[in-house]
Amino acid sequence: MTVLTGFPALFASLDAEGIVRIALQRGCAELRIVDLREYARDRHRTIDDYPYGGGPGMIMKAGPVLRALAALPPAEGPRERLLLSPQGRPLVQRDLASRAARGGELVLICGRYKGVDERIRSRIDGEISLGDYVLSGGELAAMVMIDGLYRLIPGVLGDLDSARGDSFSSGLLDGAWYTRPEECDGQRVPEVLLSGHHAEIRQWRRRSALRRTWERRPELLTGVALSDEDRCFLRSLGWPGAAGGAPARVSTETPHAERRRDAADE
Numbered sequence: 001m002t003v004l005t006g007f008p009a010l011f012a013s014l015d016a017e018g019i020v021r022i023a024l025q026r027g028c029a030e031l032r033i034v035d036l037r038e039y040a041r042d043r044h045r046t047i048d049d050y051p052y053g054g055g056p057g058m059i060m061k062a063g064p065v066l067r068a069l070a071a072l073p074p075a076e077g078p079r080e081r082l083l084l085s086p087q088g089r090p091l092v093q094r095d096l097a098s099r100a101a102r103g104g105e106l107v108l109i110c111g112r113y114k115g116v117d118e119r120i121r122s123r124i125d126g127e128i129s130l131g132d133y134v135l136s137g138g139e140l141a142a143m144v145m146i147d148g149l150y151r152l153i154p155g156v157l158g159d160l161d162s163a164r165g166d167s168f169s170s171g172l173l174d175g176a177w178y179t180r181p182e183e184c185d186g187q188r189v190p191e192v193l194l195s196g197h198h199a200e201i202r203q204w205r206r207r208s209a210l211r212r213t214w215e216r217r218p219e220l221l222t223g224v225a226l227s228d229e230d231r232c233f234l235r236s237l238g239w240p241g242a243a244g245g246a247p248a249r250v251s252t253e254t255p256h257a258e259r260r261r262d263a264a265d266e
């Protein structure tokens with residue numbers, strides 16, 4: 001993985017701590033941060049300039065990015081050059097998983113300022129958005145993408161490859177989780193989780209995830225493999241069946257209101 005950025009110092013935290021540091025230490029991945037200012041041509045190493053046609057704000061110059069791309073060492077396998085921007089295709093877990101499985105070389109290009117010179121766009125392979133909001137640059141988005149990808153690389157997580165049981169590996173949102181103590185601030189852990197009945201615990205967890213997905217993100221259910229048992233449970237919550245549809249409203253309840261219901265899960 002290679003990152004092109006005008007602000008390389010922002011990436012220092014990735015080496016300092018967390019999943020990316022572990023991936024790099026274990027030799028599961030490589031991360032090269034390229035400073036775009038090294039490819040600027042003026043004394044001040046400028047990477048932005050005024051927009052043609054006028055108006056407020058600055059535009060990221062194409063030259064430094066295109067020269068940095070041209071200077072990359074030849075890739076061993078397929079290479080994908082991606083710009084992080086709100087104009088991109090929304091990133092979903094499936095895309096991270098397929099990229100992690102493919103294992104090709106990624107080049108993440110971080111834009112800055114009010115926008116990037118359009119001539120960058122014609123020299124890249126795609127554009128990725130994390131969501132419909134504007135940041136001050138693509139760097140934090142790139143770090144999010146690196147984090148999401150690296151934890152899917154085999155051998156990075158170790159811990160029983162816990163990504164397999166992740167929220168989203170099933171296509172569902174995560175249900176409720178609890179850890180010690182059994183009672184906290186007057187709230188008890190659901191009895192079934194203390195019972196040692198593995199089949200019942202499995203069913204409770206499945207239902208907790210199904211319920212939360214139906215309440216918060218009903219559109220996700222259309223992409224999930226549902227058993228007859230799942231369907232039966234969802235119908236008891238008002239789910240209309242394979243035809244789809246949404247509940248009266250997506251829950252905006254406070255977390256404790258929802259936990260109360262999860263605890264009462266029948």
Ligand code: 9WO
Pocket residue numbers: 057084085086110111112113114115116128129130131132133134135136137138141
């Ligand atoms: C800045 C701006 C200022 C005033 C009016 C409109 C504006 N649009 C932008 C803008 O989109 N700036 C971008 C900053 C230029 C490309 C890099 N930047 C960026 C990337 N901001 N947010 C992202 C991003 C990337 C991935 N997912 C979500 C947001």
